[in-house]
Amino acid sequence: MENFGETLSDFLQSTGFFNATDWQQWVMIGIACVLLYLAIVKKFEPLLLLPIAFGMLLTNLPIAEMYHTELFAGGHVDWANFQGTAGLLDYLYLGVKLGIYPPLIFLGVGAMTDFGPLIANPKSLLLGAAAQLGIFVALILALLVGFDPNVAASIGIIGGADGPTAIYVTSKLAPEFLGPIAVAAYTYMALVPVIQPPIMKLCTTKKERSIKMEQLRHVSKREKIIFPVAVTIFVSLLVPAAAPLVGMLMLGNLMRESGVVDRLSNTAQNELMNIVTIFLGVSVGATTNGSVFLSGTTVGIIVLGVIAFGFGTFGGVLLGKLMCKLTHGKVNPLIGSAGVSAVPMAARVSQKVGQAENPSNFLLMHAMGPNVAGVIGSAVAAGVLLSLFG
């Protein structure tokens, strides 16, 4: 009987309940549950937020030892101790740490993206560039409030409104802040329909918002096939650090447009993308260790993230207004806000705000141009930041 009591006490001491002395872990489990609620009930980017939130839950379970921060301390993988101590999530996290998952996601994004509207109206690339303003405004503010330059660059990239790009840059520049930055990026991407419209309305007049744009020209198949090859060559030559992201994006697009490898294109769009999304989400969630996540820094990142989104929208709309003036009212400035990437949500927002002013106005295809240009733009900006601070 005594023996049984001892066994029972040993068992109790080995449970998470007994070992949960760290209040931060409980707070993190609470936050994970809130994020799960947002993903499931409010449908906030559920495809990513759900695995991220669950990764957060798993990593903060007392003594479950699923993820070891110390193996990735100082931005380097501790290979000497890796095999002995690594848990499941450590292995999955290697894909983030080594920069494998984000380019694979881009492969799928490329296979799903139609660059036709961009080829038909190449000037929309300018809007995709202007909307990267948010990245740099957030970077400046982050530097001024005292973040290290590499962390400030990672915070700025939230303004690129592109989850995989943000994760790619942060995993290289400031891996310790991967959790809060990824959560901020994906939450704000889900909140694009809330963040953007007030800024768009503030910067434009009623007359500008109701401008109807000319129908886009037809883009030939040959143009669509040559486009990804040309973009890969030119962008990679100019910003070599952007090559992994842009190269995979364009490989995916070439697989789609060439029409000769439908099986590969389908796999990249569906199975591969889904598998990588699961791994990426869970392992990014796993980095949200209570001691790092529950600090003023996270609050700072969240605040600066929304500023980055706001200024990105502002930059795009502002250049849209300029283009409207220069073309004597042929460009609706609302399509500028779609330049922040967040495909296709931002383009839908342009469509919705435009239609609110003039129900017969269809801006969606016009907004898709800046929208996909934004993806290229944020990948280029990411390349610049990586080469400056990497």
Add this chain to the structure above:
Amino acid sequence: MNSGLSLAEKLSIAGETTALGLVVVFACLILLIVVIMILSVILRDRKKPESKLEKAIEKPLPEMPTVQVQDDELLAVLTAAVAAAMESEGSSTPFVIRSYRRTGGSRAWNRAGRDSQITNW
């Protein structure tokens, strides 16, 4: 949250990064605009003769006299022949034969036979 940098250092890093970043992003995307424009010009020039051909094809066909008396058997044979031809070309668009018309005798068959003899080697 203390990077240990002086305000002047912070401002210089911020200024340099922002200037360089925006210049590179704009330069890169402007370069792409130029590339796309050149490509579209090259491809459009080549397309011209093709588009004439397309127009010729797109000309509305002369209205065909509809056959008053419907021959169900002939209709079935024609449907089967068209379906077989379309399948061999890899097209699976559903279709309905609304009208058919006899063309000049057996000349079409003669021509098809001759063509296959000439081109098949």
